[in-house]
Amino acid sequence: MLKVCVIGGGPSGLMAAYTASLVGHQVELFEKNKQLGKKLQLTGHGRCNVTNNCSKDEFFKHVVHNEKFLYSPFSQFSNLDMIQFLKSNGLPTIEEDHGRMFPGSNSSQDVVLLFVELLRKNNVILHMDEACTDLMVEDDKVVGIKTDKGLYSFDVVIVATGGKSFVSTGSSGDGYKWANTLDIKVSDLYPGLVSLRTKEIFDLAGLSLQNVGIQAKKDKKVLYKQLGDILFTHEGFSGPGILAMSSYVINKEPEKIILDLIPDKSVDEVDAFLLERMNRSSNKQLNHILEMMIPKRLVQYIMDRLNIDDSLKANETTKVQRRSISELLKCLDFKVSSFAGFDQAMITVGGIKTNQIQPQTMESKKIKGLKFVGEVLDLDAQTGGYNLQIAWTTGFVAGSTIE
Numbered sequence: 001m002l003k004v005c006v007i008g009g010g011p012s013g014l015m016a017a018y019t020a021s022l023v024g025h026q027v028e029l030f031e032k033n034k035q036l037g038k039k040l041q042l043t044g045h046g047r048c049n050v051t052n053n054c055s056k057d058e059f060f061k062h063v064v065h066n067e068k069f070l071y072s073p074f075s076q077f078s079n080l081d082m083i084q085f086l087k088s089n090g091l092p093t094i095e096e097d098h099g100r101m102f103p104g105s106n107s108s109q110d111v112v113l114l115f116v117e118l119l120r121k122n123n124v125i126l127h128m129d130e131a132c133t134d135l136m137v138e139d140d141k142v143v144g145i146k147t148d149k150g151l152y153s154f155d156v157v158i159v160a161t162g163g164k165s166f167v168s169t170g171s172s173g174d175g176y177k178w179a180n181t182l183d184i185k186v187s188d189l190y191p192g193l194v195s196l197r198t199k200e201i202f203d204l205a206g207l208s209l210q211n212v213g214i215q216a217k218k219d220k221k222v223l224y225k226q227l228g229d230i231l232f233t234h235e236g237f238s239g240p241g242i243l244a245m246s247s248y249v250i251n252k253e254p255e256k257i258i259l260d261l262i263p264d265k266s267v268d269e270v271d272a273f274l275l276e277r278m279n280r281s282s283n284k285q286l287n288h289i290l291e292m293m294i295p296k297r298l299v300q301y302i303m304d305r306l307n308i309d310d311s312l313k314a315n316e317t318t319k320v321q322r323r324s325i326s327e328l329l330k331c332l333d334f335k336v337s338s339f340a341g342f343d344q345a346m347i348t349v350g351g352i353k354t355n356q357i358q359p360q361t362m363e364s365k366k367i368k369g370l371k372f373v374g375e376v377l378d379l380d381a382q383t384g385g386y387n388l389q390i391a392w393t394t395g396f397v398a399g400s401t402i403e
Contacts, residue, residue: 001025002155002402005145007132007175009036011388012374012395013160014115019399020158021122028154029124030147032131037112039162039169043388048108050086051079051392052385053099059389063381064192064247069354070379070390073362077396079389089114100385135159135178135370142370156369158362158398163348163375164189175376176351184366185353187378191345192247195238196257199335204232207297213260214241216249216336223249227263236337244382247349250339259332261294271326278314278322286312294329302328347387351378362398371398 002025006017009031021027043049052059059079060067083093083101091114093101103110119126127147135157136144144153159178162171176186208231216224228241237257245257262270277289287310290299303310306324342348352372357364362371373394381387 004156005154006158006160008160010162011040012391015392015395016158016160016373016399017124018118019396020402021124025402027124030127030130030132034129039166040112041108043108046108047102047106048111049100049385051082051101051389053095053101062386065380066354066378069359072359073393073397077393082392098384137367141368156402158371160373161376164342165345165348179352182367184356187350187353189348189350190250191342192349192380193243193346194246194340194344196236196242196339197337198236199337202301204297205234207232213263214245215258216245216254217256218254223252223254240383246339247380254336257334257336261329267326267330270329271323274322274326282315284314286314286317289314347380348375349380351376353378361401362394373398
């Protein structure tokens with residue numbers, strides 16, 4: 001039996017502490033907050049999107065960075081294993097759109113309470129409101145930790161300190177600082193799954209669009225191209241499609257975002273469709289015809305942007321004007337000002353480089369007995385329960401492979 005320390009009471013830390021105790025080790029968990037799972041309780045708007053019910057191949061398609069590192073960990077504990085784990089411990093899940101899985105109670109707090117009960121049953125010692133300040137390493141082997149209350153000796157230390165997002169929950173980047181001190185390489189850090197600010201000013205806040213084409217460009221290079229749902233905000237754009245895009249391009253400095261409002265038609269097809277509608281209602285105002293294709297508020301923006309009079313009728317519209325509308329519906333571009341920062345980020349992009357870690361155990365290749373799990377690693381994914389599953393999986397592997 002070894003003495004095991006887990007630093008951080010988020011999803012990866014909770015799972016690591018439980019699995020380490022399950023295989024018979026003496027486990028102590030240190031959490032700087034007064035409660036466990038503070039960030040976990042915020043996920044899914046308080047409902048906790050615990051994982052995603054999809055195949056492994058489909059899951060890896062949603063991992064943005066370093067998905068190959070996860071092949072081995074997933075062979076030990078997958079998303080399907082997590083669903084079964086919750087069910088077997090009295091917390092069945094329900095499935096919603098795109099495979100997103102939530103606890104049947106619709107309460108993230110119940111997920112936290114489940115782990116609290118499991119840790120209690122396995123005699124895990126909880127050090128609440130006690131922040132770890134440093135790692136103790138001798139001869140390339142971890143020997144303990146320092147906290148704001150004292151020194152502790154351990155055989156194994158699992159760092160589950162999270163990233164830099166949601167600083168209010170305690171994620172202040174401690175794990176990166178310790179890694180750098182030990183010469184464990186950390187990649188550049190960026191806010192992930194964040195909204196986008198544009199240079200243009202428009203009064204469309206609150207307007208949402210489904211299944212539009214989203215493209216990010218720098219000069220003439222396409223950095224990202226995908227369909228998704230978007231939400232206009234007071235500063236620019238948000239919504240699932242924009243959040244997903246942000247993690248792919250935030251470190252590539254995109255200059256422009258382009259929306260395709262009618263992605264299932266070419267510009268010629270849109271033009272022909274619009275002409276047919278105009279011929280059918282030739283005395284009708286052009287803006288009313290367009291309202292049959294896109295939301296009213298967006299019609300007004302299109303008309304203003306092209307300097308076309310609101311009162312213009314269909315039979316008064318020139319071929320050039322009609323074509324300009326069709327082209328703008330297919331290529332509505334906005335200049336990128338910036339992305340939101342860590343204060344609004346759902347996750348951290350970047351972290352401890354995966355080539356520094358043994359994927360079979362989550363142990364550092366440089367420091368014996370030191371493991372890293374969860375968001376502190378350079379692993380991130382799109383929304384939909386994928387990031388939480390990465391935390392569950394890496395935590396499980398770190399705790400269950402201690403020998």
